Amino acid sequence: MSAKTKSPDKAAAEDLNPYHIAQQQFDAAARYVPQLDPGLAVFLKQPSRMIIVEFPIETASGEVRNYVGYRCLHNAARGPGKGGIRYHPDVTADEVRALASWMTWKCAVLDVPFGGAKGGIVCNPKQRTKDDLRKITRRFIAELGDAIGPYVDIPAPDVNTNAETMAWIYDTYEMMHKGQNNLGVVTGKPVEMGGSLGRREATSRGCLFCTQQALARGVVPGLDTVKGATVVVQGYGNAGAIAAQLYAEQGARIIAVSDSRGGIYNPEGIDPLGALKHKQETGSVVGYGGCQEVSNEALLATPCDILIPAALENVIRADNAAQIKAKVIAEAANGPTTPAADRMLFERGIVVLPDILANAGGVTVSYYEWVQNNENEQWEEDEVNGKMRKKMVKATDAVIEKQKEINASLDALENERKKRGLGGAPLEPVDLRTAAYILAVSRVANVTLARGIWP
Ligand code: NAD
Secondary structure, X not given: OOHHHOOOHHHOOXXXXXXXXHHHHHHHHHOOOOOOOHHHHHHXXXXXXXXXXXXXXXXXXXXXXXXXXXEEEEEOOOOOEEEEEEEEXXXXXXXXXHXXXXXXXXXXXXXXXXXXXXXXXXXXXXXXXXXXXXXXXHHHHHHHHHHOEOOOEEEEEOOOOOHHHHHHHHHHHHHHOOOOOOHHHOOOOOHHHOXXXXXXXXXXXXXXXXXXXXXXXXXXXXXXXXXXXXXXEEOOOHHHHHHHHHHHHOOOEEEEXXXXXXXXXXXXXXXXXXXXXXXXXXXOOOOOOOOEEXXXXXXXXXXXXXXXXXXXXXXXXXXXXXXXXXXXXXXXXXXXXXXXXXXHHHHOOOEEEOHHHHOXXXXXXXXXXXXXXXXXXXXXXXXXXXXXXXXXXXXXXXXXXXXXXXXXXXXXXXHHHHHOOOOOOOOOOOOHHHHHHHHHHHHXXXXXXXXXXXX
């Protein structure tokens, strides 16, 4: 069972539908933007387009299997849609809608000229051969037809998809659109075929840059650097395993990590590369030498300085937020914290660096990959990392400043709401997630209005 469907009795009252959560987050932020036209708010909240396709493949064992795939374009006001494709048995239409909307806000926070999109196929890749996965990918992309494209909607990797999957996507699209430069149809490609140096590590590296900047700005009382900090990582895939390596390189001590099969703990520190090698050899970090085994629930409650959720949605909820003992949570995953948990953590002074900021290094370098593809260029890795660092630092600063600005003007905002006849509970100080949303929603709203609502 995936983290997002795990809802112990205590959390039963909490709505864990990711799309409902994304909408709640939007509504919470929109209250601080009183000038936002109510009709425009409805438009910004909903996806522009949702494509659902069903298709068969003939598997390696000769049976015919049917698959459901989704591609959601949430908003394209600021540019073509951008967002990963996820392969997971628990993918739902609402999860894809939520992930697509988070992409819209993420691109706006980072000021990357893309809109938000996401895709997913309901499948268990662990039970499929590589050949099956290639057929599933090709058929899905063929079904999407011109709904994706370098200037329309640009996929990328997400859970259980990687550079190889992106190569299949490119190749399929290329077969259907010969005679033009199609490299920009997908990002996260292998470097030898148009991928960007630094893209594989970008989500985790961006998360590190965001954490470093937030700590340097004094956002987390008693913690001003990653150096010497204790770190716990949930999820040991692209985002999590590389985050463990990069934080360790900066002098942090990785004391616990986990994957879908369980976790490991060692207060003296875990060698991230050793744990990764063990996972590659055995399928899990569990059993890695010198470590105690821990459950994913116990892992989240481990006392540490920095907790990095890097797996799936809804892992920090109303029923376990009180047990979190980290000083700061850096959300490498999308949607790991529910709104109820956000409130509890904010009240306890635990800072959350929200997904739409903290994991945006991935889409930022995807943007650089797209630029390189369009210009037939290959940038040096240092150049890519340097540009991304600048963007992450700027966005982190902007979100911190927005939080300060909003929290210093609650009375004025309240008056503005009254003047406009807007009701509701009194405005309360906002956390960094709501501040990031306010920034993003304002940016997308402004662009929509500047373009003029068509026709
Ligand atoms: P991945 O498939 O490479 O890795 C996912 C990891 O999570 C695996 O180690 C898996 O075992 C683990 N996992 C799954 N269920 C778990 C559970 N219940 N408890 C603990 N661990 C569990 O995927 P990824 O690309 O690293 O994505 C992880 C998260 O990061 C997702 O939320 C994704 O949307 C987000 N993200 C990824 C990127 C990217 O560029 N890959 C960019 C931004 C955000």
